[in-house]
Amino acid sequence: MNPIIVLSDIDHSKLSPLLYHRLPGLIPPPVPHAALSGFLEASRIEKDNTALQQRVALRDHVILKSPEYDIGKHEVRVVLPSDVGTGEDRLSVLSPLGLALLGRKVGELVSLASHLPMTITEIRKAPLAPA
Numbered sequence: 001m002n003p004i005i006v007l008s009d010i011d012h013s014k015l016s017p018l019l020y021h022r023l024p025g026l027i028p029p030p031v032p033h034a035a036l037s038g039f040l041e042a043s044r045i046e047k048d049n050t051a052l053q054q055r056v057a058l059r060d061h062v063i064l065k066s067p068e069y070d071i072g073k074h075e076v077r078v079v080l081p082s083d084v085g086t087g088e089d090r091l092s093v094l095s096p097l098g099l100a101l102l103g104r105k106v107g108e109l110v111s112l113a114s115h116l117p118m119t120i121t122e123i124r125k126a127p128l129a130p131a
Contacts, residue, residue: 004044005044018036058079060123062124063124066118081093
């Protein structure tokens with residue numbers, strides 16, 4: 001059984017324009033486009049902030065650790081493609097790992113075909129952007 005992908009309406013509204021080519025310079029190539037399409041179809045929108053605090057959202061720092069090997073922890077920040085080059089350890093939401101993390105919760109195993117399975121051990125929520 002696949003884990004449930006839970007998104008905030010804000011994250012969903014930021015990802016949808018990528019799918020429909022509404023943001024200049026952020027048109028995903030065919031493979032990420034298909035992955036994003038399937039991701040959005042499989043996700044559900046949550047309005048309960050308490051539930052969302054336990055899920056990976058855009059701009060969050062995610063701490064990953066291998067359940068099998070002692071290789072330390074790996075930290076990434078899931079961002080829109082336009083924000084990848086603006087800081088260290090930033091990971092595009094359109095990358096396979098970015099899509100695998102978004103909407104998941106602590107304790108879930110993220111497994112990509114050719115990579116070591118990793119468990120989400122911590123989510124550090126991004127501060128709210130100024131209005």
